[in-house]
Amino acid sequence: MNQTVIVIGAGFTGVCTAEHLRRAGANVILLDRVKPGDTAQASYGNAGLLARAAIVPALEPDILPHLPKYLFSRHSPLSLRWSYLPKFLPFGLSFLRNATGARVRKISKSIEMLAHDTVEQHLALAKGTPAEKYITTGTFTYLHPDKKDYDSNRFSNALMAEMGVIPEQLNLQELKEIDPALGDAYQFGARYKDNGYLSDPAAYLQALAEHFESNGGKFVLGAAKAIDGQSVILQDGNALKADTIVIAAGAWSKSLAADFGHKVPLEGERGYHLMLKSTNFTPPIPYMMTDAKSVMTPMDRGIRIAGTTEFAPLDSPPSKRPHELQRTAVRRLYPTLTWAEEETWMGHRPSTPDSLPMLGRTKANPNVIFSFGSQHLGLTIGPKLGVLATQIVQNRAPNTDISALAVDRFD
Ligand SMILES: Cc1cc2nc3c(=O)[nH]c(=O)nc-3n(C[C@H](O)[C@H](O)[C@H](O)COP(=O)(O)OP(=O)(O)OC[C@H]3O[C@@H](n4cnc5c(N)ncnc54)[C@H](O)[C@@H]3O)c2cc1C
Known part of the structure; x- marks a missing residue:
């Protein structure tokens, strides 16, 4: 591919896109105001x-009746x-309008298209690189207080089954055979x-x-202020020129994407993590604690409890309550767990009202491609978005239907 592409944003969306473009032969400049892996991402x-x-979006018919309780409870x-x-x-x-059965069915099919081969996509991208060692493949378990609670998700269980995503059901004894340290809070x-x-x-x-970078890609540390034709104007007044510019700036994409003739209803959907360090044991597998809407993942640097959702201004300070909730949840999950140190963190998921990314060339400037809005699944679908964006840059028709991701769908 004989062209220069600037990718703005070096989170999962941007790095996966830049690397796929590089492999396709483009001269790629990856631009970010922070380095990849920075806590701001x-x-x-x-x-x-x-x-x-995780193919059913967060807001769906099973959740709707509980929404007032969720919104008003401390x-x-x-x-x-x-x-x-x-x-x-x-x-x-708009988020609520997308939570009807018919809409959620359609949205889930698009998420399934993006997520179904996530493990293969990551293994292919990381193969032969130092990143490979961080991938663990296997099962993932959603923990419920009891079977009745699982069965109450009638809509999402049926929809997932329709799409062939059917779980093995485990009772408390079977769960404890795999992980003896589990308490009794989650029985199913x-x-x-x-x-x-x-x-x-x-x-x-x-x-x-x-x-x-070590294979020919270029990383530039700098903040994009605006896009003018085929140039990215930086905050320091300098400009970078390219044939194509990909906006992959996560929750901050809105201001850069404002001038291309499209409505961009993007929210920074805040999520929190609690990292527990120097713990007295390491859990064998990750779990979703469904009532706390937080995942427990055993990681190299400790046990991470991550999740929750908060809508607040992009630049407002973090709240305390999500971490309190996560601390309570992990104590219920593992009553005997102890830890010596904690890290707390808050970040912004780039979320659209229909829980799907915006991907494609823009109307006002066909040299500019949007690729943002991967909400709760940016890590899962990052490599697939990178493949699709590369095909768009190459003017090749993607081998899958991406009309649900169209950049003009909110206009
Ligand atoms: C608590 C929590 C748990 C999650 N768990 C999972 C999970 O288990 N699996 C999963 O798949 N997803 C998960 N997600 C979602 C996932 O983390 C995000 O969807 C994903 O990281 C978004 O990646 P991104 O590259 O689009 O955005 P980011 O990682 O935020 O990167 C955007 C980048 O753009 C840069 N940028 C912005 N504006 C400019 C500018 N003007 N100039 C230059 N650079 C700019 C920023 O500095 C930043 O580096 C979770 C999210 C949260 C908050």
């Missing part, structure tokens, strides 16, 4: 899951800063195959970025 602090099973994994409501309302209403597990996780998402991303 959503890609730093996620739960590390290659979440093949101990809820879902919250909204009420002072932010007037600004959030258009997004919130739904175990899905063909999943995976990264033992250190930030180190994995850094390793991929280093591989990109």
